[in-house]
Amino acid sequence: MPLDPRAQRLLSMVSAAASDGRERPSAEQRRQSLAKLMQFSRNDVGPVTTRDGRCYGPVGALHYRMYTPGSIGELDGQDAEALLPGFVYFHGGGLVAGSIETHDKVAAALAAASGCRLLSFDYRLAPEHRCPAAAEDALAAIEFVVRHGSLLGIDSERVVIGGDSAGATLAAFLCQYAAAVGGPGIAAQCLICPVLDFSEPWPSREMFGAGYLLDRATWEADLADYLPADVRLDEPVISPLCNPVPVGLPPAVIHTAEFDPMRDEGNAYATRLKDAGVTVAHVCHDGMVHNFHALGAFLPQAKPALELIGRQLRSLLQIPALR
Structure with missing residues (x-):
């Protein structure tokens, strides 16, 4: 399919607002750019309640925000303190940018759609903290949720790990x-x-x-900020597709976009997992660009995509469907 006209208008707006040069952005420029873009996120999936908290990672506190679907009691008669499936979510941003705040509405929408108590974690970012800092924090977050599930209102036997963009890098690696x-x-x-x-x-x-929201100058800058010189590009911590599929990998929900620079590797990973016998629900969204799911104010395709992700996770976790 051709590029969606609304996506094309979005790209034209982003291009008009960008500088003329193609120099690599600094980490601060990257953070400001993503924060501005994520202002166009929406949660029009359903109500949630939130609570902020923290756990302790390798070098100190890790902050999280927990999202509880507001409609969960209506669906299955459970009260607000009942044990629900959990969803540990890591935001995108190239491991250089992004935060709980930038991805607040995306996390809320995923919690509402999936019926999970979703915990969105901040983790250490580069260049202040290089690889493997983000992965170490992400592992600590997962261990915290699984170990203390009952205190969080989470069924520790039904915990999802997920994320978008570089947050999905962390999720895929840690599942492996x-x-x-x-x-x-x-x-x-x-x-x-x-x-x-x-x-x-x-x-x-x-x-x-170039010209499709996430460009080469940006991902090369992120990679240069994140990777120490002694880490190879095929290391699983940065390139999970290069790792042999281990036995016991959990079922996967994978969503890619037709006009995303990262499309082919996402599609290839879905195929590799299927070939290894892993249950995979994979959708490549026609006419869409990287991060489309988080730009609902511009792209009406974001809401049905998030709802579909929710239905797929509900099916895997045996959560009652939304009415």
Whole structure:
């Protein structure tokens, strides 16, 4: 399909607001740019209630925001303190930008759609904290939720790990890690516009590397900020697609976008998991660009995509469907 006209208008607006040069952005420029873009996020899926908290990671406090679907009691008669499936969510932003706040509405929409208590975590960002800091924090977050599920109102046997863009990199890697070492137990993974392989020039990265929201100058700047010199581009922590599929990997919900530079690696990962016998629900969204799911104020396709993700997770976790 051709690029969606509304997506094209969005790209034209972003291009008009950008500087003329194609120099690599600084980390601060990257953070400001993503924060502005994420102002166009919406949660028109359903009501949630929120509570902020913290746990302790390798070097100090990790902050999270927990989203509880406001309609959950109406669906299955449970009260607000009942044990629900959990969803540990990591925001995108190239491991350099993004936060709980930038992805607040996306996290709320995913909680409402999935019926899970969703915990969105902040993690250490580069260049202040290089690889593997983000992965270490993400692992600590998962272990916290699984270990203390009952205190959080979460069924520790039904915990999803997910994220979008670079947050999906963390989720995919940690699912592989958990399967390889025998825990923590993860019920499902949810990867939205995932970044999965920096080791080779995928065709979609070549075709859509400029002018399609996420450009080469940005991801190269993020990678330079995040990776120490001694980490290879095919290391699973940055390129999970390069890792052999371990036995025991959880079922996956994977959503990619037709005009996303990262499309091919996401599609390839879905195929690789299926070939290895993993249950996979994969959708490549026609006419859409990277991060489309988070731009509902411009793109009406965002809401049905988030609702579909919710239905797919509900099916995997045996949560009653929304009425």
